[in-house]
Amino acid sequence: MAAKKILNFGAGPAKLPQEVLQKVQRELIDYHGEGISILEMSHRSKTYAGINDGAQQKLRLLLNIPENFKILFLQGGGTGQFASVPLNLIGKTGKADYIVTGNWSRLAAKEAEQYGKVNYVLPETKTFIGPPPKDQWKFTPDASYVYICDNETVYGVEYPEVPDTNGVPLVADMSSNFLTRTIDFSKYGAIFAGAQKNVGPAGVTIVIIREDLLNNALPVCPTVLNYTIMARDNSLHNTPPVFSIYVMDLVFNWIKSQGGLKEMNRRSQVKSGLIYDTMIATKGFYSCPVNKSSRSRINIPFRIVPADVAKQAELEEKFLAGAEDLGMIQLKGHRSVGGIRASLYNAVGVEDVQALADYMTNFYETASK
Incomplete structure (x- = not known):
């Protein structure tokens, strides 16, 4: 008996x-006739050096990263970078601007408060549906950097354009939309991304930082979080996550073979369009709370809004159970907001998303009878 096909819409670790x-x-x-597994290989070996250097070069070509940016392969995930960013960058003036648009930028700002003065650019809110009008933004002229989360996985808020920071270095957490579209590096000072969304298995975090921002770490910055030391030692100061970097290198090959970032972006538009168009077609039965201009292409949270609101929780549980019966897994919304969430990372095929859209339509038609 053939195994049921699994369609994985998990927010991360995600489908490969x-x-x-x-x-x-x-x-x-x-591994390549060496008689041992990549899991057993020394990070000081010539073979692994080739993987490490090759992955950097492939990423530089995929993203067209300028030569004055260093590529680092670090550990600690995005959460580790919440501390690494201020530890390495806030020392210039002791101040930083944080644009909080969801859960992850909020946590990053709280972490940064341990190392300097944090200015919250946007008015405080508990409802994240997209940034307010720009006349409500309040920057600090002498901030060491401005921080954003380019795509908030929990609330489904994505920046449609790069914020203008008036020359202050922009630092972006791109963990959940990294390698889904091109990046204009002239607008950034540093970018980081945990691998477990679009790039590979959990364990490695990519940091891409402009060289002139190095050599500014606070005295208390641990060596393992110090960008300058890690850049000097080519991400080999200590044992790196060898296996995760090896798999990530293979994912870079796959993205290139599929047509590169132009094709990844096209697919992202098609996939997200299928879900958002289904919401429109079902006349408000499914509702996404995010402002249309800020809706994510990658993580789409939504609720079922029946005529009888008291039945919402019951219908959402029924929706999730029915989806799982069809092999569609990890669609439950983040524990902090509830509801339903579809994560449409690069490895999630258009046909997978079409199947989800069809199920959404069928569920709506059945529930509406």
Whole structure:
């Protein structure tokens, strides 16, 4: 009996390309005839040095990263970078601007408050539906940097354009939309991304930082979080997450083979369009709370809004159970907001999202009878 196909809409760790997983499987026991697994290989070996350097070069080509930016492969996830960013960058003036648009930028700002003065650019809110009009933004002229989360996975808020910071270095957490579209590096000082959304398995975090922002770490900055030391040592100061970087390198190959970032962005537009168009077609039965201009292409939270509001929780549970029966997993919304959430990362195919859109339509038609 054939196994049921699983359609993974998880927010992370997320789906990986099938071709990549198959290659990992083939190479796992004996990496390229060396007689040992990549899991057993020294990070000081020539073989791993080739993987490390090759992954950096592939990423530089995919994103067209200028030569005056360093690429680092670090550990600690996005949460580790909430501390690393201020530890490395806030020392210039002791101040930083944080644009809080959701859960992850809010947590990053709270972490940064341990290391300097944090200015909250936007009015405080508990409802994240997109940034307010720009006349409500309040920047600090002498901030060391401005911080954003480019795509908030919990609330589904994504920046449609890069904020203008008036020359202050912009730092962006791109963990959940990294490698889904091109990046204009002239507008950024640093970018970071945990791998477990679009790039590979959990364990490695990519940092891309402009060289002139190095050498500013606070005296209390731990060595393992120090961008300058890690850049000097080519991300090999200590043992890196070898396996995660190896898989990430294969994902870079896959993205290139699929048509690069232009194609990834096209697919993201198609996939998100299928879900948002289904919401429109079902006449408000499904509702996304985010302002249309700030709706994410990658993480789409939504609620079921029946005529009898008292039945919302019951219908959402029924929706999730029915989806799981069809092999559609990890659609439950984040525990802090509830509801339903579809994460449409690069490895999630258009056909997978079409199946979800069809299910949404069928569920609506059945519930409306």
